[in-house]
Amino acid sequence: MVVDAPGRPHREHVLLLCNGRDECDACAMEMLNSALQDSQFCIYASVLNGRKAHLDTVAANIRDYRRHLENGDLVVLDFQPFYESALAYDLAPFVGLKASIESALEKRKAQDADARTLIFAEAAGMLCAHGHLDASSRLESWWNDVHAGWVRDGLDITVVCPHFIGNGTAAAAGAGNSIMASLHTLVVELMKENRKKPRVLIVEPEPDIRFSYRRYLASAGVDAVIVGSLEECLSKLSEAASLFDVIIIDSHFRDGSAIELARRVKEASPWQRIVITTTLPMQHIAPSAQDAGIPPKDVLIKPFSLSSFLSALGAPGKDGP
DSSP, X not given: OOBSSSSOOOSOEEEEEESSHHHHHHHHHHHHHHHHHTTOEEEEEETTTTOHHHHHHHHHHSTTHHHHHHHTSEEEEEOHHHHHHHHTTOOHHHHXXXXXXXXXXXXXXXXXXXXXXXXXXXXXXXXXXXXXXXXHHHHHHHHHHHHHHXXXXXXXXXXXXXXXXXXXXXXXXXXXOSHHHHTSSEEEEBOGGGOOOOEEEEEOSOHHHHHHHHHHXXXXXXXXXXXXXXXXXXXXXXXXXXXXXXXXXXXXXXXXXXXXXXXXXXXXXXXXXXXXXXXXXXHHHHHHHHHTTXXXXXXXXXXXXXXXHHXXXXXXXXXXX
């Protein structure tokens, strides 16, 4: 994976700017493979690690996966409970994780094993992506303080916190002048040429609008699955091996409630980004959308331009960024 900074980060707290889930996962696998090959201790803490389909993908993409697990060189941690605790402003699980990491490093030193460490931790980026900026900033501040303490103690630990461009982090982080960037020692943005287009699921009842979406998004290079009912949406979600970058749901359906569908998806996957499209006034739909975990910025009022729709997906325009 080519990045805008040479070499792999070393003893840094890294803000890694990714353009969607696929790019985040690909970068994680590349970093972990490189560090494991270099005999480092690795912790992969993803909010998707509680999903068998995701773990199967991880196992297939990390070389000698089982051996690294059995030898204790790789720890794969389900970070969803940590995400939920951070959302509730409870960092106790992270304090416990810090103690576990330090204990593991003491054991590695006693066994003359390499104590250099790579931690790939997703929770803060997922909080930011879903509009929980205060909780995300609080967690990143905690990581920054902890990492600074490790550096002072002479420990060689790199913490990588991926964030998605086009969501809460914003492109300003790449310029180094945002609050989020200030809570890290290094900002790394993956090269634009390597970014993949968003993978989106669109649920729209009107055939003519589905046709417009399909033609426009295909010309923009977006990987879009477009269905016409809430039932079809549930079917596509059950078939999917990984999360969509964005799910777009229109609020006007005869076969059920779009808000209720959004709530069900959020309960199963709190980090899934959902955008609601509607002809209702913002003040009518915003309260129920927020109750379902959808911030006002992710409610689009019809009519809107297709270029605005594309921007809401976090995708560059048809002529580039």
